[in-house]
Amino acid sequence: MTDLTASPANAAAPRPSSLLTLDARTKRRNAAEARFRMMGAIAVAIAVLALVGLLVSILGNGLSSFRQTHVTLEVFLDPAKLDKAGDRDPAKIAKVTTFGYAPLIQAAMQTAIEKAGATTEGVNAKQAAGLISDEAAATLRRFVMAHPERIGETLSFPMLANGRVDGYFKGRVTMESAALDRNISPEQLQLADKLRAAGVIEMKFNWGLFTAPDASDTRPEAAGLGVAILGSAYMMLIVLVLALPIGVAASIYLEEFAPKNRWTDLIEVNISNLAAVPSIVFGILGLAVFINFVGLPQSAPIVGGLVLTLMTLPTIIIATRAALKAVPPSIRDAALGVGASKMQSIMHHVLPLAAPGILTGTIIGLAQALGETAPLLLIGMVAFVREYPGAPPEGFFDPASALPVQVYNWTQRGDPAFIERASGAIIVLLIFLMAMNIIAIILRRRFERRW
Amino acid sequence: MSVGLIALIVLGMAVVGYVIGRSRSLSLAASQDRRLHSLPSYYGQAVALFTAVPALLVLGAWLFVQPIVVETRVSEMIPESAIPEGGALSLVMADVRRIAGGLDALMTSAGLSEGDLARMSAETTNLRERLGGVGVALGSDVSAPVFEAAKAMRAANNAGSLAMTIAVLALALVAGGYMLSRVSPDMRARNISETFVKALLIGASTVAILTTAGIVLSLLSETINFFRMYPATEFFFSTVWNPQFRGGSELGIIPLLWGTFYVSFVALLFAVPIGLMIAIYLSEYASKTVRSLAKPAIEVLAGIPTIVYGLFALITVGPLLRDWLAQPLGLGNSSSSVLTAGLVMGIMLIPFVSSLSDDIINAVPQSLRDGSYGLGATQSETIRQVILPAALPGVVGAVLLAASRAIGETMIVVMGAGAAAKLSLNPLEAMTTVTVKIVSQLTGDTEFASPETLVAFALGLTLFTFTLGLNIVALVIVRKYREQYE
Structure with a gap:
């Protein structure tokens, strides 16, 4: 008050201001306002750009992995080489190693080149066969072992092309880089071009990416996600079977029965803390307790599933409690009023009404668990696994890989073809996650009731 | 018998218990011409819960405890002399465990009988090679005490799993049978099964505490082991x-x-x-x-x-x-x-x-x-x-x-x-x-x-x-x- 009365001098001099023209101070304030708003918009733009950049980078690197270069050859299954005795005895055929099959492929390649008129200077028979993956001989051998009666026939086989040839058609390998490469020469690539024009080499959808097991460092073209997808599926099954009942039971107790005392406080604090414990710490727990103490095998889906269960529990408990809380007390009161016990009111009325919320939370928890990598590294799931795990429940104890771990594994390898595979695997992982989240959203939209 | 099979049998017994408990309550009520205290399904539920839950809990606890007991007993068998210079008992035990696991594979692949195994000794057989043949790779040749310890471990494991099978199935029978014998129209079946379910709910909610305890204990115990081998001051203050x-x-x-x-x-x-x-x-x-x-x-x-x-x-x-x-x-x-x-x-x-x-x-x-x-x-x-x-x-x-x-x-x-x-x-x-x-x-x-x-x-x-x-x-x-x- 005193301030106002003490400054009559200012008030006496009327400022030439109008509401219609902005004075300097208002302009400054308005500019500050616009700047602030701009900063907000920029922040949103940065986040959206980051998302777009992330997706573009992954898609750009990975989409090409869904197509793979195949070489289709007419292979003569020469009885003189595969079955000298001629009695089709599987034990004797098995004695012919993969190396014994290489000449067949080499010969088939020569015939194909001659038929296509693609003879190229500076490429000998061995180099021409080098266009084909080393994996092809093993595949051929497996076929012959399964069908010994077809020895002597000439059959058309689609075979994987070498990773460099595949890279050449996808633009990853160029003539210049091939000149410096020990594994491929520019002449071989010229031959590949001619064969492609003749239709011997073609790009096909890469089913192997989804079904084949991992392959060694030198055969990126043969590496697939089969074992990893199966391992991840096993782990999700374990997480679902363990985490859902335990999580729901714990939430029912905490939300509906628990008295307010020290013990329940302790449980609550524990749950909120577990939700924030770094995932790698759960990996250490799994290593120390499940592997070293209990003696479960390394790399097994059962250990991964248990670790991920412990990690997912807090998420499921928090979601379930929110869903239980959302059921209005009038439902409980009505049930109790007609003579139901407390357990009956919950099991028969509250729980079914909360089920969509619980399922949504569970799916989101599972999606989190599916993408989790760090704890699985510690329990040995990085190991190179080529064998498919058996059928459950024994299969839970067989070594397996997991989708995100397979991605990590491939990024640690030398050949750039593995980066393409890793990005492809990420796309597969993201599609799974997207599907799970969409199911969760649909469930929520369809069944969620608002009171 | 494998653990999964035991669990399946127990669950099957629980289902049977449910059916018998329910029908018994109904037939008793009809024959005595009285009303049941609870709905008939609660009698079945009480029997099923008593059959399955204690047996499965014992199964879980047994799986957890047996390896520890066997390890301590077997590790006592290994004399000081069998531990190589500069090595640790835990390394020898790891070998013992691997050999014990490999013996079963060896027996099936070579068609050995129990008697053959008992006569087999580390001096006469090249165990390293034979175990390698069934996919158990060993770092060194097998010494006599280690092999004896491995045989003892295998025997103890087999005896343990047999005892476990008997104990779990017997417990399921006894507890389920006890509950079945108590079924009568007067029995407060709903109260019993609800108290039981509530106990299960409380058990589930302690998983969070057990997890935290597991994290803290496993981290602490191994960290203490680490500080026994490496000075703590070096760890916390060294810049290399x-x-x-x-x-x-x-x-x-x-x-x-x-x-x-x-x-x-x-x-x-x-x-x-x-x-x-x-x-x-x-x-x-x-x-x-x-x-x-x-x-x-x-x-x-x-x-x-x-x-x-x-x-x-x-x-x-x-x-x-x-x-x-x-x-x-x-x-x-x-x-x-x-x-x-x-x-x-x-x-x-x-x-x-x-x-x-x-x-x-x-x-x-x-x-x-x-x-x-x-x-x-x-x-x-x-x-x-x-x-x-x-x-x-x-x-x-x-x-x-x-x-x-x-x-x-x-x-x-x-x-x-x-x-x-x-x-x-x-x-x-x-x-x-x-x-x-x-x-x-x-x-x-x-x-x-x-x-x-x-x-x-x-x-x-x-x-x-x-x-x-x-x-x-x-x-x-x-x-x-x-x-x-x-």
Whole structure:
């Protein structure tokens, strides 16, 4: 008050201001306002750009992995080489190693080149066969072992092309880089071009990416996600079977029965803390307790599933409690009023009404668990696994890989073809996650009731 | 008998128990011409619960305890002389375990009988070769006491699983039969089965406590083992990290902590202002259409697994920063760097910060806003001078939570930050973090009793303590702040 009365001098001099023209101070304030708003918009733009950049980078690197270069050859299954005795005895055929099959492929390649008129200077028979993956001989051998009666026939086989040839058609390998490469020469690539024009080499959808097991460092073209997808599926099954009942039971107790005392406080604090414990710490727990103490095998889906269960529990408990809380007390009161016990009111009325919320939370928890990598590294799931795990429940104890771990594994390898595979695997992982989240959203939209 | 089969049998018995209990209650009520205390299904439920639950609990406990008992008994059999110079008992025991496991495979593949095995001795048979033939690789030849211990372990394991089968099935029969014998129209079956179910619910809720206890105990015990082999002062105060698997390693945590904090700092520097501005813009300025587009996009960012961010850092951000920033400035030429990992981690943290801040900004009462507008403040002045100061404690809590996530993040730093433990200020140089070293020390084939492996547990404990502390402080701040306006 005193301030106002003490400054009559200012008030006496009327400022030439109008509401219609902005004075300097208002302009400054308005500019500050616009700047602030701009900063907000920029922040949103940065986040959206980051998302777009992330997706573009992954898609750009990975989409090409869904197509793979195949070489289709007419292979003569020469009885003189595969079955000298001629009695089709599987034990004797098995004695012919993969190396014994290489000449067949080499010969088939020569015939194909001659038929296509693609003879190229500076490429000998061995180099021409080098266009084909080393994996092809093993595949051929497996076929012959399964069908010994077809020895002597000439059959058309689609075979994987070498990773460099595949890279050449996808633009990853160029003539210049091939000149410096020990594994491929520019002449071989010229031959590949001619064969492609003749239709011997073609790009096909890469089913192997989804079904084949991992392959060694030198055969990126043969590496697939089969074992990893199966391992991840096993782990999700374990997480679902363990985490859902335990999580729901714990939430029912905490939300509906628990008295307010020290013990329940302790449980609550524990749950909120577990939700924030770094995932790698759960990996250490799994290593120390499940592997070293209990003696479960390394790399097994059962250990991964248990670790991920412990990690997912807090998420499921928090979601379930929110869903239980959302059921209005009038439902409980009505049930109790007609003579139901407390357990009956919950099991028969509250729980079914909360089920969509619980399922949504569970799916989101599972999606989190599916993408989790760090704890699985510690329990040995990085190991190179080529064998498919058996059928459950024994299969839970067989070594397996997991989708995100397979991605990590491939990024640690030398050949750039593995980066393409890793990005492809990420796309597969993201599609799974997207599907799970969409199911969760649909469930929520369809069944969620608002009171 | 395999564990799965036993569990299946027990469950089958429970189903049978349910059916018998239910029909028995009905027939008793009919024959005695009385009304049942509870619905008939509760009688069946009580029998089923008594059949299955105690038996399955014993099964679980047995699986847990048996290996420990067998190990201690067998390890007593191994004389001092059988432990090689400089080796540890645990290494010998690992061999014993592997041989014991391999013996079964050997017996089936070679068609040996129990008597053949008892006559087999380490002196007469080349065990190493024969076990190698069935896929059990051994590092050295098998000595007589080790082989005897392995035989004893196998015998004890077999006896144990036989005893387990009998005990579990007997318990299921006895407990189920007891409950069945008590079925009568007077029995308060509903009360019994509800109390039982409630006990199960309480049991489920203790899993959280058991998990925390498991984490703390496993970290603590191995960390104590580590400090027995390696001085604690060296670990906490040495500035050199140089593990040597031949021994003589220097395992100082300081360079790792420095890398961790540096990366987290860069990430927060990026994520906090952007996340906060997003929260402000979306809750105060954005039109409905912008909001409905931007909000899900940012939530998608939150749902992406960290391995995807790691790959993004490895194949895109790292090379980009190296080619456009590090090499032109001459500050480094590695694609993995503190800045790479920090930036990508920052992107990961944006949705985390923005959704927390969104909650906090929305919790500021409307009356404060209205008061400010009434005094003629513009929207940005209201936000900066009224809302943010009011929301400050909550925002600090959110930042602390984000910091705890940043410190514990693993995949982004494993793939983006590098592996060299360095104390440097240059953000374009590769540095390493606590989580990276936990991964690198615990993956691969390493002997479990060496300080180089055990150090991972000490690192894990440090990490756990840091994140736990940050979380608790953050939760306390956020909770206090919420109370203020409620």
